[in-house]
Amino acid sequence: MNKIIEVTNLRKNYDSLTAVKDISFYVEQGKLFSYLGPNGAGKSTTIDILCTFLDFSGGEVYIDGLDLRRHSQAIRKIIGVVFQDSILDDLLTVRENLTLRAGLYTSDKTEIRNAVYEAVQTTELGEIIDRPYGKLSGGQRRRADIARALVHKPKILFLDEPTTGLDPQTRKSIWNTIKQLQSKNGMTVFLTTHYMEEAAESDYVIVIDHGEIAAKGTPAELKTRYSSDTVRLFASDEAGLRQLLHDQKLDFTMSAGEFVVKLPDTMSAIPVLENCQTCISGFQVLQGTMDDAFIGITGKELRE
Amino acid sequence: MMVFMKRNLKLFFRDRSAVLFSLLAVFIIIALYAVFLGDVWLDSMKALANVDFLMNTWLVAGLLAVASVTTTMGAFGVMIEDKVKKIDKDFYSSPIKRSSLTGGYLGSALLIGIIMSLVTFAAAEIYIVLSGGAWLDAVSCLKIVLLIFLSTLMNTSLVCFIVSFINSNQAFSTVSTIIGTLIGFFTGIYLPIGSLPASVQTLIKVFPPSHAAALFRQVLMEAPMQTSFNGIPVQYLNEFKYHMGVTYSFGGHEITPLVSILILIGTSAVFYGLSILNMSGKR
Incomplete structure (x- = not known):
């Protein structure tokens, strides 16, 4: 196991406010790592620090064995960043944009041309390479942004909410590209996201809230720990059902006229249903989701 | 830095x-002179020979003095755009030195100012010749x-200093x-x-770009002044020179071209220093 990013007691103070409070975590090489949190939790601050863009107030950060404080220039060569905002030039074509930005890393012309070609292939931009960036659709822009981040073949790819604001289909295809970069090219991917289904597909998740780590683990671990499976019962005889559940020593809550019972796993629904058969007109068994886990952890909805 | 400058120029x-x-x-x-100011001057100096040529060169000298103010200002638009759209984040997270970035913005502005x-200058020379003037000789061209x-x-340097606050x-x-509107006043x-009035005259004389205007006038108007x-x-010529800002006097002393050139160089040094100080202090 190789820790490509290692953060120890990271702290960032703004004038009167502490945006990040003594966070520690590490990222394994070649893994897809999700950084999750509600708005204002400190996600962008952390990513800005890791991308050498923002100074930090305390703690230590090592990226690929390099001290972020002392070797920021060396780190910049091995990281690629996809920012939340578009960072390419509207008036230049995709090719011009990529060629210029590749020129920030090397001055070898053939190397630049090959790198641009490869980045374009990976992100499937071939057809629109000579169109001005400003005339592209949202999804195409995002692809171009990713191509920009790949143009110097980084070891680590940082993405700050890469799929926010895209339609569901485009989101899916961008997500597939990201997944492929990680699985095929073995790139380490560090992303912040708003979408649970994306976090659920990553190797490791950290949930941050109020500048502190609220929970961490694999998606499966988080689901088990912070969300539970439930059965929802539609009562035909409310008083009877209440009595039956009470007899079985099952806790329940009422939601929209339905009885919601928490279960250790979905299979446990069967005996409950058998016992309550006479008093219900229908039921629904729900598996815990990352959404539930997130609400369980932070106590708030993520997408507002 | 060259890559970055190229980008700014392209943009x-x-x-x-x-x-x-x-x-x-x-x-x-140009519009002011085409519409009314030009006629006013020509009327008042009808007696002089070749007065068209004389006035055209005077006007061109003024244009050259201010052209690089507004064009470099326009060039810094790229820098502001990068700041506003947060495009500069991308440069800060790539292995290009901050000084190269600042240098790139400055260099491209300088180049754009010179090109424009x-x-x-070329367009103005053609206009002067077409309207009955003569071409500028080679040595004067080089001086220009x-x-x-x-x-x-x-x-x-001046524009950069102003822009670094925006x-x-x-x-x-x-x-x-x-700036584009007022610069014509401050350079006379x-x-x-x-x-x-005297107070405004003093203001013009201490405004560095006015000295560039005077130097341009001295070179461009040399030949037409001789003819006209x-x-x-000679006392009329001297009076004309002071009136039109071909030469300035300060407390009765004539400001020589050398002094004007030193003012330009000194101003550059001071304001590049201030701008770099102001731009590098932020993070």
């Missing part, structure tokens, strides 16, 4: 409206090119419009320095 010249707008001061001055001034370099160098598109376009182009004032007592 500037590809935005046609920005290029056009960067010549704002030039257009204002040279274009203005050198002066363009020097005055652009200084104007870039953080939004709106502020930027307001400031560039104000809308109205010659001699026709203004041929056979007229």
Whole structure:
């Protein structure tokens, strides 16, 4: 196991406010790592620090064995960043944009041309390479942004909410590209996201809230720990059902006229249903989701 | 740094409206003279020979003095855009030195100012000849090119200093419009320095770009002044020079070209220093 990013007691103070409070975590090489949190939790601050863009107030950060404080220039060569905002030039074509930005890393012309070609292939931009960036659709822009981040073949790819604001289909295809970069090219991917289904597909998740780590683990671990499976019962005889559940020593809550019972796993629904058969007109068994886990952890909805 | 400069140049010249707008001061001055100011001057100096040629060269000198102010200002539009759209984040997270970034913005502004001034100069020479004047001789041409370099160098430093305080598109376009409009006053182009009250005259004389204007006038108007004032007592010529801002006097002493050149160089040094101080302090 190789820790490509290692953060120890990271702290960032703004004038009167502490945006990040003594966070520690590490990222394994070649893994897809999700950084999750509600708005204002400190996600962008952390990513800005890791991308050498923002100074930090305390703690230590090592990226690929390099001290972020002392070797920021060396780190910049091995990281690629996809920012939340578009960072390419509207008036230049995709090719011009990529060629210029590749020129920030090397001055070898053939190397630049090959790198641009490869980045374009990976992100499937071939057809629109000579169109001005400003005339592209949202999804195409995002692809171009990713191509920009790949143009110097980084070891680590940082993405700050890469799929926010895209339609569901485009989101899916961008997500597939990201997944492929990680699985095929073995790139380490560090992303912040708003979408649970994306976090659920990553190797490791950290949930941050109020500048502190609220929970961490694999998606499966988080689901088990912070969300539970439930059965929802539609009562035909409310008083009877209440009595039956009470007899079985099952806790329940009422939601929209339905009885919601928490279960250790979905299979446990069967005996409950058998016992309550006479008093219900229908039921629904729900598996815990990352959404539930997130609400369980932070106590708030993520997408507002 | 070269890659970065190339990008800035491309971005500037590809935005046609920005290029056009960067010549704002030039257009204002031409329009003012085409519409009414030109006739006023010609009427008052009808007695002189070849007065068209004389006035045209005077006007062109003024244009050259301010062209690099508004064009470099326009060039810094790219820097503001990068700040506003947060495009600079991308550069800060790539292995290019911050000093190279600042250098890239400055270098491209300087280059744009020089290119646009040279274009203005070429167009103006053609206009002068077409309207009955003569071509400028080779030595004077060389002097003008050198002066363009020097005055652009200084104007870039002044503009850069102003722009380093700006953080939004709106502020930027307001400031560039104000500068583009007022620069003609402060360099004694809308109205010659001699026709203004003493306090304003002093203001013009301490405003560094006015010295670039005077130097341009001295070179461009040399030949036409000789023709027009041929056979007229020299005191009239001297009076004309002071009135039109070809030479300035300070407390009775004439300011020599050398002093004007030193003022340009000194101003550049001071304001480049201040701008770099102001730009590098932020993070």
